[in-house]
Amino acid sequence: xxxxxxxxxxxxxxxxxxGSTMLGSRALLAEVPVKSVPVPNWPIEKGxxxxxxxxxxxxxxxxxxxxxxxxxxxxxxxxxxxxxxESWEDLRPKTAVAANVGSGPDVIVGWSDDPFQxxxxxxxxxDLATYLGEKYGGWWPLAEKYGIKxxxxxxxxxxxxxxxxxxxxxxxxxxxxxDVPQDLDGFLDLCRKLKQIGHPAGFALGNAVGDAxxxxxxxxxxxGGAVVDENDRVILDSKETVEALKYGKALYETFIPxxxxxxxxxxxxxxxxxxxSLTQNGISIYFAALNSNDPNVRAxxxxxxxxxxxxxxxxxxxxxxxxxxxxxFKYTPYPNAAKHYxxxxxxxxxxxxxxxxxxxxxxxxxxxxxxSDVWKTDPKVTPYQHVMADSLWDGYxxxxxxxxxAVLADFVVVQMVxxxxxxxxxxxxxxxxxxxxxxxxxxx
Amino acid sequence: xxxxxxxxxxxxxQENWLVRLFDWKPFLIVMCMLPAVGLLLVFxxxxxxxxxxxxxxxxxIGRAGEFVGLLNYELLETDRIFWMSVGxxxxxTVVATIxxxxxxxxxxxxxxxxxxxxxxxxxxxxxxxxxxxxLSAIAFWWIYDPQFSIVSYVLVDVLGLRETYINFLxxxxxxxxxxxAANIWRGIPFVAICLLAGLQTISPSLYEAxxxxxxxxxxxxxxxxxxxxxPILAVVLTFSVLFTFTDFQLVYAITRGGPVNSTHxxxxxxxxxxxxxxxxxxxxxxxxxxxxxxxxxxxxxxxxLARRKWQQGEGND
Numbered sequence: 227x228x229x230x231x232x233x234x235x236x237x238x239x240x241x242x243x244x245g246s247t248m249l250g251s252r253a254l255l256a257e258v259p260v261k262s263v264p265v266p267n268w269p270i271e272k273g274x275x276x277x278x279x280x281x282x283x284x285x286x287x288x289x290x291x292x293x294x295x296x297x298x299x300x301x302x303x304x305x306x307x308x309x310x311x312e313s314w315e316d317l318r319p320k321t322a323v324a325a326n327v328g329s330g331p332d333v334i335v336g337w338s339d340d341p342f343q344x345x346x347x348x349x350x351x352x353d354l355a356t357y358l359g360e361k362y363g364g365w366w367p368l369a370e371k372y373g374i375k376x377x378x379x380x381x382x383x384x385x386x387x388x389x390x391x392x393x394x395x396x397x398x399x400x401x402x403x404x405d406v407p408q409d410l411d412g413f414l415d416l417c418r419k420l421k422q423i424g425h426p427a428g429f430a431l432g433n434a435v436g437d438a439x440x441x442x443x444x445x446x447x448x449x450g451g452a453v454v455d456e457n458d459r460v461i462l463d464s465k466e467t468v469e470a471l472k473y474g475k476a477l478y479e480t481f482i483p484x485x486x487x488x489x490x491x492x493x494x495x496x497x498x499x500x501x502x503s504l505t506q507n508g509i510s511i512y513f514a515a516l517n518s519n520d521p522n523v524r525a526x527x528x529x530x531x532x533x534x535x536x537x538x539x540x541x542x543x544x545x546x547x548x549x550x551x552x553x554x555f556k557y558t559p560y561p562n563a564a565k566h567y568x569x570x571x572x573x574x575x576x577x578x579x580x581x582x583x584x585x586x587x588x589x590x591x592x593x594x595x596x597x598s599d600v601w602k603t604d605p606k607v608t609p610y611q612h613v614m615a616d617s618l619w620d621g622y623x624x625x626x627x628x629x630x631x632a633v634l635a636d637f638v639v640v641q642m643v644x645x646x647x648x649x650x651x652x653x654x655x656x657x658x659x660x661x662x663x664x665x666x667x668x669x670x
Numbered sequence: 671x672x673x674x675x676x677x678x679x680x681x682x683x684q685e686n687w688l689v690r691l692f693d694w695k696p697f698l699i700v701m702c703m704l705p706a707v708g709l710l711l712v713f714x715x716x717x718x719x720x721x722x723x724x725x726x727x728x729x730x731i732g733r734a735g736e737f738v739g740l741l742n743y744e745l746l747e748t749d750r751i752f753w754m755s756v757g758x759x760x761x762x763t764v765v766a767t768i769x770x771x772x773x774x775x776x777x778x779x780x781x782x783x784x785x786x787x788x789x790x791x792x793x794x795x796x797x798x799x800x801x802x803x804x805l806s807a808i809a810f811w812w813i814y815d816p817q818f819s820i821v822s823y824v825l826v827d828v829l830g831l832r833e834t835y836i837n838f839l840x841x842x843x844x845x846x847x848x849x850x851a852a853n854i855w856r857g858i859p860f861v862a863i864c865l866l867a868g869l870q871t872i873s874p875s876l877y878e879a880x881x882x883x884x885x886x887x888x889x890x891x892x893x894x895x896x897x898x899x900x901p902i903l904a905v906v907l908t909f910s911v912l913f914t915f916t917d918f919q920l921v922y923a924i925t926r927g928g929p930v931n932s933t934h935x936x937x938x939x940x941x942x943x944x945x946x947x948x949x950x951x952x953x954x955x956x957x958x959x960x961x962x963x964x965x966x967x968x969x970x971x972x973x974x975l976a977r978r979k980w981q982q983g984e985g986n987d
Contacts, residue, residue, distance in 0.1 A: 319945050322731040343731070343948075432839075432928040484816020486929035487839030496817050628730055628948055635946040644930045648840075659750070666745060667949075 258574045258597050263361040265569070266353055274563035275306045279320060280335035281550060282311040284387070285513045287583040295576040302570075305563050314435055314490075318635075324555065332558040333567060338372060338549045338619075339626040341381035348380045349554040349561050355379035358572055362592035366614045369591035372549045372626065381551035382568050385581075385588035388547035388613030389440035389506045391533040394526075397425040397503040406504075406533035410448065410473060413536040417480035417504070425503035428481050428496055430488035431644040436548060437490050438640040441506045441535075443546040445477075446470045446639055447618055448538025453633055453664050454624035460668050462642075463661035471646045471653035478647035486648055498523055506535065509586045509610055516585075532609040547589070547617035589613035632667040724954035731948040742955035752956065755934040759960075762850055762935060763914045763967070769854040770910060774861025779895075781862065782869045792866070799859035807923035810852040814838035814924065839925050842932035849933055852920055857913070861906055868902035869895070907971040915964060936960050 278296070283289040289311060296307050310331065312320055318337055324330030325344040334340075341348060355373060359365050365373065369383040391406050398406065401419035417427045430437035446452065449470035455461045478485070482502050485492075493505040498514060505511075515527035535545050554564040570576060572592070581590060582600040586607040590598065591614050601611040621630025633639070642660035645651040651659065691697055725742060729735030746752045781792055798806065813820055815838075822835035839845045876894050885893070918937040921927065927934035927942060934942070936956055944953020 315946065318948075319731075322948070326731070343733070433926040482817070483834065484837050484840045486837075486841070487814075487816060487845065487925060489926060492816075495815075499817065501817050628733070632730075632947045632949060635948065636943065641930050644928075648930060650842075650930060 258578055258594050259363060260574055260594065261361050261363075263357055266357050268562035268565055270303060270305060270563045270566060271560045274560035276308070276333060276560060276563055276567055277331040278307060278309045278333045278335070278567070279312055279317070279324075279331035280309065281317050281337075282313050284508065284510045285584055285587045286517070287513075287585075288587060291580045291583045292571075295571055295580060296567075298576065299567055299570045303563075303566065305560075305567070307567065321553075328555075328557045330555070330557070332554065332560055332564045334553045334555070335384055335550050336381075336553055338551070339621070339631050341372070341551050341553050342375060342626045343628055343631065344553070344555070345375050345380045347556055349556055349558075349565075351379040351382050351554070351565070354565050354569055355382060358382070358569065358592060362572075362574075362594035364593050366591055366593060368547075368549070368614050368617055368619060371619050372551055381553045382572070383591040383614075384550050384552050384568075384572070385591060386547040386549045386614045386617070387436070387508045387587060388545060388589055388610060388617055389437065389444075389508060389535075390545070390609045391504060391535060392497065392507045392511050393504040393531055393533065394425070394529050395531045396529050397423065398531075400425075406536075408534065408536050410536050410538050414473070414476055414480075417477060420503050421480040426480055426482045427477075427504040428485050428488070428493055428502040429477075429506055430490065430493055431478070431486045431640070431647060432488045432492070433637050433640065434488060434490045434492070437488070437493055437505075437507060438637070438644075439634060440546050440548075442474075442640045442643045443618075444506075444535050444544050445474050445643060447544035447546075447622065448536070448540060449473065450538070450540045452623050453630075453639065454621065454668060456623050458624040458629070458668055460661055460664045462664050463657045467642075467657040467660075468653045471643065471656055474643045475646050475653070486644060498526065500526075509584075509607065512606065513585060513587060530606070532606055534609055543616050545613070545617045546620070547613045549591075549614070549619075586610040629667045633664050636663065636667070638663045638667075721954050722958055724950055725958040726955075727951045729950040729954075731945070731950055735951050738951070742952050743959075745952070746955060746959070751931045751934065752939065754931060755936050755939040755956075756959075758846065758933060759915060759935045759937075759963070761846065762853065762917070763911060766850050766853040766857065766914050767907070767910055769850070770857040770861050770914075771907065773854065774858045775865055777858060777862040778865035778869055779891075781866050792863070795862060796859045798856050799863075803856065803919040804923050806856060807852070807920050810848075810855075810920075811924045814848050816840055840929055842929060845925055845929060845933045849921055849924060852924065853914060853917060856920070857910060860913075861910060864902060864906040865899060868899045872898045904972055908968055911967045911971055912964060915960070915967060936963075 280292070283292075293309060296309055299305065300307055318340065320330075321334050321336045321340050321344075324334060325347050328347075351373070355365070356379075365383070368386070372383045373379050373381050393406060397420060398404070398416070400423055401416060403416050403419070407413050407416055420427055429441045432438060446467060449466050451462065451464055451466035451470050453460065453462050482496065488496075493502065493507055494511050494514065496502045497505055497507070497511050509532070512527060512530045512532070515523055515530055518524045518527075534543060537543055552568045554561055554568070558564055571580075574594075577590070578595065578598050578600075581588060581595060581598050582603075584600075585604065586600055587610075589610060589612075590596070596611065601608055619626060620634050621627070624630065638660050642656045645659075646653050646656045724735070726737055726739060727735035728738045728741070777795065781788070781795070785791060812818065816835060819835060819838060821838075822832075825832045826835060837844060838848045872895065876898075877890060880890050880894055916937050917935060918941065921933055921935055921938050922941070925933045927938050931939075936959065940953045940956035940960075942953075943949050943956060947953070
């Protein structure tokens with residue numbers, strides 16, 4: 227599978243920019259370019275009702291607007307829909323149970339590579355994906371990576387949450403920088419200076435599903451390391467990995483103490499409390515500050531800026547993102563209603579509002595939504611625009627599947643980085659041990 | 671050539687065969703035990719058996735496995751994290767149990783005295799035990815937070831005894847001791863209330879006799895309270911060891927096994943590998959590996975402390 231290059235993204239971005247300047251003043255609803263494609267005719271089953279399972283919200287608007295759009299669907303089609311929000315940790319086991327038992331929610335908005343584990347139990351989504359792709363300018367390659375198995379669509383990528391650098395502008399300036407440097411040496415220097423002025427950075431190193439995986443994989447990939455090669459052979463024990471770990475250790479020395487035990491909410495809390503100046507996170511910190519009732523926290527929002535993670539020796543961005551995919555299992559008695567529901571939620575009238583209200587927390591898998599207002603009204607949100615355009619997938623450079631998933635869930639890479647940072651193992655030992663652990667999952 | 675009376679008798683028997691069946695003792699025993707046996711089979715034997723079977727397969731979530739013999743155990747044998755979790759579990763169980771018993775016994779002895787508001791105090795000390803574990807775990811999670819810990823705040827900002835905040839959960843040994851402290855806090859009420867019940871059954875006349883003989887408080891504890899308490903101590907100890915050994919919620923909610931796996935117990939590691947990791951076979955193997963430890967702990971605490979004759983003062987064999 228080819229990677230999506232930065233240049234393609236840039237061209238698209240420039241195109242979008244040119245488009246927006248030419249249009250001048252814009253209507254409230256963004257002009258997301260739409261091709262006229264007839265809505266496929268899937269007759270909704272008689273007496274259909276749907277149960278939908280999806281991950282719980284991290285920003286309030288996520289739940290609010292997901293439900294509002296769902297209500298709209300019910301109003302238009304008469305199909306009652308019940309949405310269940312599941313905690314991030316429990317979503318995967320619940321999906322597994324539904325898949326194995328052969329009964330459960332009709333639509334599961336599940337984690338990244340889950341569709342690949344249950345591919346033979348899923349309804350074919352090719353017609354829906356083709357319709358959406360044609361109408362909305364095509365899918366980003368990452369969406370295709372997550373949606374297509376053996377030439378057929380097994381799920382509809384609904385969106386992705388990505389991590390970017392979240393920083394306090396005033397403290398970065400105090401440290402002598404105007405922006406976050408986009409090279410590794412500059413970035414390390416910035417973090418060192420931030421520590422000197424008493425406003426250190428902090429990245430999660432505990433078993434944090436979202437945050438720790440996000441920056442540890444970035445670190446590994448930025449230096450040219452990877453867990454496996456294109457043929458799923460484990461190549462983690464490499465000199466690139468050792469280089470990554472050495473850099474990670476140097477970076478760790480600039481962190482606030484205690485990051486070894488940080489779980490997902492920890493950096494949000496520390497950032498909003500003014501304990502750290504820089505971290506990697508989704509847009510949720512900015513969102514929380516913007517919507518806070520506390521005037522002090524609200525005032526923070528003006529000082530919060532975002533930036534891309536620096537680019538390492540590999541020469542292209544290496545961020546990871548968390549993709550969610552809509553799956554329709556074969557056990558559902560209402561596959562057509564389920565497909566219409568997914569289609570409805572992805573149509574401009576609903577999806578664009580959803581994106582905009584979540585101010586960039588979710589990122590779009592369909593290229594046309596690059597033109598959405600959400601990426602234009604607030605420049606601070608722009609660094610999140612291309613999460614799905616140029617992030618790498620779990621199990622890069624290999625394939626998606628149970629092994630890539632198990633390595634991720636067992637925190638093999640996070641613990642490799644954490645073991646070196648805390649001085650428990652040398653970079654060489656840590657790489658060797660992590661490779662051994664990875665091989666167990668990739669053995670069969 | 672059956673006579674008429676014989677025929678009617680036979681008919682009567684036929685009509686009442688159901689009654690007779692229910693009068694038949696072996697049948698009645700089987701019928702009465704069936705619900706209990708059924709429940710045990712369905713909810714205890716089957717899951718346990720399935721767990722043991724899975725431990726010898728390479729089952730993953732979403733994919734049936736094949737029998738692989740001892741492969742899972744061979745992999746675990748060279749797995750540093752597994753052995754660390756075994757060590758952690760033993761340390762956690764031993765230290766937490768000693769702590770719970772020391773403090774629980776002390777608390778029971780205090781509560782056994784005549785205190786004002788005795789019932790109220792007894793009810794109050796149960797609170798740590800009746801609060802759902804996850805809630806108390808979240809409270810401890812905040813207490814141990816690296817940036818917002820109340821303990822660090824008091825020590826650093828109020829009293830000025832320390833320069834830096836304590837890294838409760840970031841350092842392996844700090845994290846282990848923090849979890850053990852949380853477990854002790856949670857476990858004390860159970861031990862204290864059980865032992866208090868035991869203390870109440872000791873006849874006051876024994877203490878009166880000892881007082882007349884001029885026994886010191888220590889002697890009264892050593893030769894009356896302690897031996898009389900041993901039977902209940904054995905039972906409580908067994909339960910406490912089992913609960914502590916299989917603890918999951920506290921560790922999972924507070925550290926999730928971190929930092930760098932240094933606080934994984936066998937139960938959390940089994941869950942981590944089996945459910946989020948999807949390796950049901952390997953997770954089951956870890957869970958099954960707990961069984962010998964549990965059997966040993968049970969036998970030890972039961973036989974070491976529950977020697978009837980000794981308790982009842984009939985010789986010392």
